[in-house]
Amino acid sequence: MRILSVGDSSLKGPESLEALARLLSARPEACLALSALEGVRDGLLAAAAQAEAGQAGYVEEINRVRERHVGVIQALFPAREQSRVLTPIQILLADLEDILHGVQLVRECSRRTQDLILSLGVRASCLLAVEYLRRHKVEARLAETPGLSWVSKGPGGGRLDYEKSFAALRGLAASAGGLLVVPGGTAVDERGVTVMLRQDGCDLTAALLAAALQAESLELYTERGGVWSADPAFVPEAFVVPELSYQEAMELSYFGARMVHPQALVPAMEPGIPVRVLGLARPEEPGTLICRSPSRVRGLIAGIASIEPVALVNVEGGGMVGVPGIAARLFGALARAAVNIIMISQASSEHSICVVCRQEEAARALSALKAELAAELEARQIQNLESRRDLAIVAVIGERMRGTPGISGRLFSALGREGINILAIAQGSSETNISFVIEKKAEAAALRTVHRAFLGPADSAGERA
Template identity: 40%
Template structure:
């Protein structure tokens, strides 16, 4: 809806009367349809539909206004957008009331205080805390659900302003902070934060938990699940990102907790459409203020920098910027260093286009050796050239620049290298051992399991799973010799391994599918059955297992 209203504002400024009337009529119909869908016939529906018609009737009338009245200021655009958000909140509140849920519409300016800047207002946290507690706590104490429009706040002169992109998420976290909520749930059209963009990496999976800093890094570097600003007021509240079409799913928890420290890499993200601008020259060595002047020139043009890389010799400094602003950046930098260029102290400003910035993110990367090596070793076999690298001292992320046409392949290779599609993926380096899964646990299987699990015989082999006709047992850290003895004792009593503690009832194929979801190290499936296991073995190979057969029947 927001994009449609912004489009209407643009059409109005261009004088496209037909487009204004068409968009206003379409939006009116959609809002009216929503109002009718959530309310029964009666006064509540009539009042709601009348409010919708009045709001969009005013918009349609602007198409007939004189040209001078159509030039919309940022404040006027905020008023336009606020009308849509306001109607949506009123319709939602009416829908709750129609289902006998006590609710009350609350105007956003009554609870969200800002600095009053149109289009990109910043919240005043202390004032918002006071307003929200005063207005909302009495309602909550009576069991009434307040319905507050997102994206909006109070202007400096009593009007309304918008909070910019991601403003609805920001509204939610602001109110969660003000009310000292234990958790804030953001309902989205995605299942949560994923280990990568699923359009680029098809086997990306949902991340169960992220630290606030990790989520902010991923959001900044292209993960469009939520805006980084929404995390500013999070405080101690846990934020959950969940899919509205599958509310039973856990989604992603964002909190101050640090989890899975043994698996330091959580995800990767990318920004496409990038360019690198580089200022070079021997006259830059040891000269104070070069970096400040470089970024001052970019700031003057309103250019956001996504990556900075500088040689230790100070001979060059480069910045990653949006490709669309590369020409403006070069012009501004040449002007800033005009005198140095004339004296040949600065060689010039180079621009390299058609790039993408990839960021590998994880709070546990700090102090963990081997991360960078594994990243770049994943790219080397494909001859993917790294144009620039940046890593902060906190090691929260490693960012690097590649050609945009190789970005997708680079992301897939790194994702595979860290096994991020698997449970337990994200280790700093590949394990040196080999994980063994036994298919069958008869006499041969039990003897082999005892040999592998014996402490004196398993420096590079780790038995992690046993599958029989009734189900399977799986231990990611490996089955101990005692575990194997207990399983063997159970089998001598004619019981399946599924009937043992932590055993799972499943068929052969289900068991292999479940085990393949985990980040195993060079997994081998050893078939010690006497059954026709061809389909199970084919599934195992497709899931990345190597095979060892003591069973001839699949080959006959």
């Protein structure tokens, strides 16, 4: 059995559901995790925001969502079937309008209410897909429950209970009697309250299904049709990477490669289920295979990714040298301020530590550190505490870099020849990732330079193949 995940960026309209039906008609032995139609999630969030502000504009947003589904139904179904297909979706949208009216009255939209609103958008697309698949002789059935089990107590407001989720998903699959369609990214907590997963929830749902059912493969359908060697918006000569290891894929994803969130790879990685990143518009193309041991002969790096805009916060002072616990205080203060640290760099002299965070968190980070280090600043043990904005992190990733001499020299020599200044560098002991911080305005030039140096025509055909 194979498991498919189709996110909202791939569910663009009637043509997407037609492609999905062709795909599953040829090989119906599968389970499908599905997201809302493209744009529906944003429309529902806009409706919730307007209702919370007491504005009646949420009704217009719901009407746009309704028109979106009606347009797809009219394009895919003959007139005699349209009313039957539309009726359950109209009921969902009527419930949605009632919920938003309540939000408007109380002027509050809690996380719990927002999750319920978003889940109805996902369920609407699932109802639509099930009906269309049945028209194409695919015995599809919508899961009565989401299958994923959420524990509301835990770090960050809760966590998934993997064992309960696995048991529930096995139960759903066993009773399906055909192709099971599961609302992607939807879970329920101990009280039966709906919880929406925030980060690539549809892919995570599919990965958990794959692990629970010991599937032969997991197929993630994305707009880009694979994992690219670099962002083609910056690097025109970028290409779809044929194969990656799980670790390489997770690193690329973490540093901005738009394919799948690292968390969604973990359930497939542990049992070694191969993951294919494909394009729904062109499913015949091979895309990218993610597995334990990529078999192809590859270049020294697998790909390049970047994150921007980011800010660098630098702490310098002789009072930090040899003082136990100073790093713990810094990171503790940032954690309490809910600042996510993307990268850390520290001089071996212990005279300075710099951390990199999202630019919108920089002011909060600086304020938290000034409060934590107030005594050291007053005593001049810390001489400098400042932030620098409008920066980018570039990450060069590849398992073949491990133990290979000269990689850093080759990398920074190429950047130096192009006059690109490096502000900070970090490399883990695994040697699979070299990250560096540059000015945001140099991001495109840096990506092109690194791609040309390691993945361009200058490399041998054997290393690129």
